[in-house]
Amino acid sequence: xxxxxxxxxxxxxxxxxxxxxxxxxxxxxxxxxxxxxxxxxxxxxxxxxxxxxxxxxxxxxxxxxxxxxxxxxxxxxxxxxxxxxxxxxxxxxxxxxxxxxxxxxxxxxxxxxxxxxxxxxxxxxxxxxxxxxxxxxxxxxxxxxxxxxxxxxxxxxxxxxxxxxxxxxxxxxxxxxxxxxxxxxxxxxxxxxxxxxxxxxxxxxxxxxxxxxxxxxxxxxxxxxxxxxxxxxxxxxxxxxxxxxxxxxxxxxx
Numbered sequence: 001x002x003x004x005x006x007x008x009x010x011x012x013x014x015x016x017x018x019x020x021x022x023x024x025x026x027x028x029x030x031x032x033x034x035x036x037x038x039x040x041x042x043x044x045x046x047x048x049x050x051x052x053x054x055x056x057x058x059x060x061x062x063x064x065x066x067x068x069x070x071x072x073x074x075x076x077x078x079x080x081x082x083x084x085x086x087x088x089x090x091x092x093x094x095x096x097x098x099x100x101x102x103x104x105x106x107x108x109x110x111x112x113x114x115x116x117x118x119x120x121x122x123x124x125x126x127x128x129x130x131x132x133x134x135x136x137x138x139x140x141x142x143x144x145x146x147x148x149x150x151x152x153x154x155x156x157x158x159x160x161x162x163x164x165x166x167x168x169x170x171x172x173x174x175x176x177x178x179x180x181x182x183x184x185x186x187x188x189x190x191x192x193x194x195x196x197x198x199x200x201x202x203x204x205x206x207x208x209x210x211x212x213x214x215x216x217x218x219x220x221x222x223x224x225x226x227x228x229x230x231x232x233x234x235x236x237x238x239x240x241x242x243x244x245x246x247x248x249x250x251x252x253x254x
Contacts, residue, residue: 021142024135024138024139024142025139025142027135027139028135028136028139031132031135031136032232032235032236032239035132036228036231036232037232039128039228040225040228040229040232043125043221043224043225043228044225046121046221047218047221047222047225051114051117051118051121052118052217052218052221054214057211057214057215058207058211060112060114060115060210060211060214061112061207061210061211062110062111062112062113062114062115062206062210064109064190064193064203064206065109066109066193066194066197066203068197068198069197069198109190109194111183111186112186112210115182115210115213115214115217118214118217119179119182119217122179122217122220122221123179125221125224126172126175126176126179126220126224127176129168129172129224129227129228130169130172130173130176132231133165133166133168133169133172133231134169136165136231136235137162137165137166137169140158140161140162140165140242141162143158143242143243143245144158144245145245145246152245153241153245154241154242154244154245154246154247155245155246157238157241157242157245158241158242158245161234161235161238161242164230164234165231168227168230168231171223171227172224172227175220175223178216178220182209182213182216185209186206186209186210186213189202189205189206189209190206192205193205193206
């Protein structure tokens with residue numbers, strides 16, 4: 001006869017787990033009743049600030065301290081200078097070697113200060129929502145009752161809410177990737193502009209990337225506000241089934 005299998009915890013370990021669960025439920029309650037409404041209002045106010053309502057995106061452009069080379073000499077100037085002089089100049093360049101070609105053509109190139117200031121506001125908001133999604137997921141997982149025959153309608157609701165919260169978390173993680181890509185793509189554009197100083201399109205590409213990043217950051221804040229509002233709606237609308245999926249007299253949250 002098979003022996004019953006179960007996890008046996010010492011009295012002290014069980015007490016620590018119970019303390020963790022109680023703290024988790026308190027955090028979830030504070031998140032739902034206090035944090036969520038306040039965060040929605042905070043993001044709503046943030047979207048009203050001037051930094052997120054720039055109409056003329058050209059005002060966001062950062063100056064590029066990259067020297068513009070002199071235009072090439074005209075044909076008549078080349079003829080008068082003599083081909084011998086040109087040949088000597090070409091030979092000198094070859095003798096200086098590849099190392100000279102690798103010398104930077106410009107000095108330190110800082111990032112776009114206006115975009116960096118905006119990123120300093122948005123990045124913490126992105127990370128906070130991700131953490132709160134993890135909190136909600138952990139909370140609901142601890143409310144799922146023992147699997148057994150019977151009324152599982154409440155459990156199905158818990159699973160649907162978990163599915164939606166996980167979807168929000170995935171989208172927030174994509175925001176973090178978008179922010180990282182901004183630095184990578186802008187850095188590539190600046191590197192090309194500093195190397196190919198005679199190609200004006202590379203300079204324009206840097207400005208275009210900054211303007212696109214601004215639009216993306218504003219859209220992120222709009223999405224963050226929408227996600228918080230969605231979490232508030234889906235949790236509050238199904239709270240009874242989330243905390244008491246089996247219809248017990250005493251919800252497991254309390």
